[in-house]
Amino acid sequence: MKLVLNGHDERYVVEQGMLNLFPGERPVYEPIGPGDDSWAVVTLREDDRCHVTVELCFRGKSLPYSLDVPLVGGEFQREGIRRRAIGKCFFLAARALTGHTPPWGMLTGVRPVKLPTRALLSGATPLQAKQELREEYYVSPDRAALAVDCAQASIAAQRSLKEGEVSLYLGIPFCPTRCAYCSFVSADVGRTLTLVEPYVDALLKEIDGTARVLAESGRTIRSFYMGGGTPTTLSARQLDRVLTRCEQVLPLEGCTELTVEAGRPDTINREKLEVLRAHGVGRVSINPQTLEDHVLEAIGRKHSSGDIQTAYDLARKVGFDCINMDLIAGLPLDSLGGFRRSLDGVLAMGPENITVHTLAMKKGSTLIQRKGALPGGEEVTQMLDYSRTTLSGGYLPYYLYRQKYMSGSLENVGWARPGTESLYNIVMMEELHTVISLGAGGVTKLIDPQSGRLLRLSNPKYPQDYLSAGEKLAEQQREMLAFFR
Incomplete structure (x- = not known):
């Protein structure tokens, strides 16, 4: 899949999203030609908000998708907001285009248990931790339950x-x-x-x-x-x-x-x-x-x-x-x-x-x-x-x-x-x-x-x-x- 990034260089975020939704594709950073049928243009624009647009084409079928979120906090926090917005916009565009939601939703990391572990340690109930995974990251109910069960085992181990x-x-x-x-x-x-x-x-x-x-x-x-x-x-x-x-x-x-x-x-x-x-x-x-x-x-x-x-x-x-x-x-x-x-x-x-x-x-x-x-x-x-x-x-x-x-x-x-x-x-x-x-x-x-x-x-x-x-x-x-x- 050809990838074009405008206004940012978040290659890792975009590539992980691509591997998650299009597992058979590999990233190629070349200009998009008239006959290309697998590509994505990911554009970032900022003011007091983070505006992300993804134009996605896969096997000749194309779709634009936009997302904007407020930019708050210091630079470290703002960088995290940008990355998450880019990843989320790419995920939602790909999901809308293909009709497919992976079991782990938009999560692409090796350690998905860390998210519910942090939530539980911050005072969330197991039910709230599952809801966050489902609503914020589009994780399926069974995988959310699996992650929260493992998070509880992790916390028990940590306390020992x-x-x-x-x-x-x-x-x-x-x-x-x-x-x-x-x-x-x-x-x-x-x-x-x-x-x-x-x-x-x-x-x-x-x-x-x-x-x-x-x-x-x-x-x-x-x-x-x-x-x-x-x-x-x-x-x-x-x-x-x-x-x-x-x-x-x-x-x-x-x-x-x-x-x-x-x-x-x-x-x-x-x-x-x-x-x-x-x-x-x-x-x-x-x-x-x-x-x-x-x-x-x-x-x-x-x-x-x-x-x-x-x-x-x-x-x-x-x-x-x-x-x-x-x-x-x-x-x-x-x-x-x-x-x-x-x-x-x-x-x-x-x-x-x-x-x-x-x-x-x-x-x-x-x-x-x-x-x-x-x-x-x-x-x-x-x-x-x-x-x-x-x-x-x-x-x-x-x-x-x-x-x-x-x-x-x-x-x-x-x-x-x-x-x-x-x-x-x-x-x-x-x-x-x-x-x-x-x-x-x-x-x-x-x-x-x-x-x-x-x-x-x-x-x-x-x-x-x-x-x-x-x-x-x-x-x-x-x-x-x-x-x-």
């Missing part, structure tokens, strides 16, 4: 946090194979086996450096999450090395949640699970994504649905009383019936947590590079509707987030049996306190709860680069210590 607490993420960027939908910086262990042991050595050094920062700053770890990749790609001995070092040097005395993302059932065995339990890990993820064998094959998984049941049963026998299982709606070759069978099958196993993701077409994935029979947006919406109505019988939604290029402009939702919510997932997604991320691809978010200041520190993305990044990591640890002081 103590001063000086942080969460810790440990990244293991290796997988047995790479899934077709994945864009994370994960290495196929079959091709990078020689990197695994040196990576563990480097990770132990970063753990030591982080431990010194936490000790000097008086910080303690409230929740611990080992993710990836697939952490159980490591051998039992390697897992034991990492977790032993964590126990030896990190302030874990007040840690109430230790999670390891076991992930792929083809990496799980009794020895590894017993190592995790011996180190106090209480929550594991066993992630089928689907229980349809032909879909598993299509996404590059080298295991069957039967292997998932076997891994789950083994985790129960070893003593895990909190298990999360992930499903993805919208996978290639899947269908509404297939997704229903997968969710029903997972429910029959009885995990404490079920996370339902929506497929996002990420640039780094192999899926986007090849043609596949993907379910349409309407069918994916039906999948999520089924998950919501089915899970609401015994589970509560406790965190959610959205991504770009997501099927149907939908969402990812974590569901939990009451009392089993993952604190790490909430604090990480809602940015409630500092999350320190170790390992390749880790992004630390340092948060000052008083000022709201946020500082990001990024580790090298690739395992090979991480191995030689000792000085960079040491410098980041010095920055971390300065931030805490």
Whole structure:
């Protein structure tokens, strides 16, 4: 879609609106020609009010739309008013032209729960928070209810946090194979086996450096999450090395949640699970994504649905009383019936947590590079509707987030049996306190709860680069210590 901006340069706002209402389009900043049938001209004019006009054309059908709102407050507040007016005008124009309202209305951000959280903390009732989402942002009733439920879980988590607490993420960027939908910086262990042991050595050094920062700053770890990749790609001995070092040097005395993302059932065995339990890990993820064998094959998984049941049963026998299982709606070759069978099958196993993701077409994935029979947006919406109505019988939604290029402009939702919510997932997604991320691809978010200041520190993305990044990591640890002081 060709975009022309007059009187402003709010490209991000306009592009997000375009992706929301016209997900198949990509922005092009070129003059509009006589034969063009997909374009938008977004004009801003100001006096004591903000006047926005959007002229929109899509597939030969065109429509003008205008909106004006008062400009009040200081420059920072006025800038927010301009951006919201531009976004709202574009949304209303596109909705009038297409007759379509996305489930999340005009919201385009990753964290829609922040809006109702602020409303509730300001004294609004849950009903008022839902009404604001519906009336001001055109969010559908079911998504508004979902967001408010998650906002209430976020507030409960926030109130449980103590001063000086942080969460810790440990990244293991290796997988047995790479899934077709994945864009994370994960290495196929079959091709990078020689990197695994040196990576563990480097990770132990970063753990030591982080431990010194936490000790000097008086910080303690409230929740611990080992993710990836697939952490159980490591051998039992390697897992034991990492977790032993964590126990030896990190302030874990007040840690109430230790999670390891076991992930792929083809990496799980009794020895590894017993190592995790011996180190106090209480929550594991066993992630089928689907229980349809032909879909598993299509996404590059080298295991069957039967292997998932076997891994789950083994985790129960070893003593895990909190298990999360992930499903993805919208996978290639899947269908509404297939997704229903997968969710029903997972429910029959009885995990404490079920996370339902929506497929996002990420640039780094192999899926986007090849043609596949993907379910349409309407069918994916039906999948999520089924998950919501089915899970609401015994589970509560406790965190959610959205991504770009997501099927149907939908969402990812974590569901939990009451009392089993993952604190790490909430604090990480809602940015409630500092999350320190170790390992390749880790992004630390340092948060000052008083000022709201946020500082990001990024580790090298690739395992090979991480191995030689000792000085960079040491410098980041010095920055971390300065931030805490």
